[in-house]
Amino acid sequence: MGTFLFEKDVNENFDNLPEAFWTTIVYLLSGFEGSNPITIGGKISSVLILIGSVGVLGSVAGNIAAIFIKEREEKMPKNMKKHIAICNWNGRGDTIIRELRKSDAAANKEIIILTDSEVNEKELRERNKYYNNVFFIKGDPTSHEALECARVPFAESVIILSSQEHKNPDPLTVLTCLAIDKLSKRLNISTKPHIIAELMDRNNREIALDAGANEIVSAGFYRTGIMLQSALYPSLSDIFHELLSYGENKxxxxxxxxxxxxxxxxxxxxxxxxxxxxxxxxxxxxxxxxxxxxxxxxxxxxxxxxxxxxxxxxxxxxxxxxxxxxxxxxxxxxxxxx
Incomplete structure (x- = not known):
């Protein structure tokens, strides 16, 4: 409206309100392209329109994204219990899903992944067939609200992976253990989920156990132990690999x-x-x-x-x-x- 008032007497692209509206829409999407405002007032008005449109379009895009996220979350069965929950996502996440699907105990079990990392869910589903009954929820695993939304306290088991977004992820792992433990108590859940926590530094083991973890997995510790044992007894690593892999005739x-x-x-x-x-x-x-x-x-x-x-x-x-x-x-x- 401001640009129309300033330009209507000197610019044919703004000589009536519908034409001015159309020119402004074209400007927001691709620039004026030869329909530039002539007056100083028109130029100032168009700059203000540009600034305002960034916020408006950003808000619209955010609302559309929220709708898609909500729709995706709504696909998750309501009142889900006895599922497997995975907090955070890193390079080992896909391997965990694949091996779980090979196991008789979790071949069709519902799995929820709660992470605030960006995950190309579409690519994972297109590339792999074992993501059926796997639900991705965007959220912070240390947040009570996110944990309750993903029904983590109602899970049978919870795997807490080390966050790939942080150089020192162990404190966040401990906080996630503590959040699940406190939320389970607040919701009066009789059987707390079995929590398996991944730690980068095994020295943090006792802290994680005190925070509510039931089992601790330290990749560096086991990797060192397997290499040491294999040095003493060749091919021992093949035995560990066999025992840790699910599959036909394994x-x-x-x-x-x-x-x-x-x-x-x-x-x-x-x-x-x-x-x-x-x-x-x-x-x-x-x-x-x-x-x-x-x-x-x-x-x-x-x-x-x-x-x-x-x-x-x-x-x-x-x-x-x-x-x-x-x-x-x-x-x-x-x-x-x-």
Whole structure:
């Protein structure tokens, strides 16, 4: 309107209101292109229009983007529970999704990824078929609001990856653990999700555990240990690779939880339990007993005469124990007989 008032008597491109409106729209999109204002007032008015349009168009673009984000979030099933949540996204994220899909336990499980990093979701979905039932949510994993939106406290397991946006990501990992723990308590969730946190510095392990993490994975620590063991025993790295990969005819490590624990092994020593499993070996899915999980601690190949990490000796299997086994897929040991 301002440009029209200044230019209407001297510029044919602004001699009526509709023409002035059209010329202004063309200006905002591509410049005046020969329809420049002539008067000083018209020039000042057009500069003000340009400045104002930046904010208006930016607001419109932001609202449109918000609509798309909301639509994408709405695809996530409401009241989701017992899913897998991944906080942050880095180069290992795609590998984690791929390996989870190879596992029988998570082949079709719903997965939510909460990250404030930019992720080319379209490219990931077009390139890989295993992103079905995977939902990306844009947000800060240390924020209670974002965590609740992604229903992270209701997840079965939470994997916290190190943020690739920060040189020292461990403090953010600890804050994320703390946020999930506090939010779970505020929402009165009876069973808090099992939190696996990735740390760059293993010296931060105790802090992360105090903040609510259940397990700590330190890439540098394990990488050093595997290289050291492989130097002493060649090809040992191939064994670790085999155990950490899921797939057809691959041997992996599984935990037989308390609710699936075979009653035939209660009251048996580790040697006796091993003998029972070996004698009733299923060639279609052979199982090897390698340890016991007791009080959230895994004891591999326990000896009756040696104390465990807790200082107590392992004597026999009790109610509440879980088995650590190797097999091709999660075994069903319910039919074992003593």
């Amino acid at each position: 041997t992996s490590v599984f935990i037989i939880s308390e609710d699936r624990f075979p009653k035939a092994l209660l009251g048996k020593t580790f040697q006796e339990a091993s003998d029972i499993i070996n004698k009733q070996r299923d060639d279609r899915n052979p199982v090897i007993l390698i340890g016991v999980k007791r009080n959230d601690k895994v004891i591999l190949n326990p000896r009756n005469d040696a104390p465990t990490e807790s200082g107590k000796k392992f004597d026999y299997f009790k109610k509440g124990d879980a088995l650590a086994v190797m097999s091709h897929k999660l075994p069903d040991l319910s039919t074992l007989k003593a």
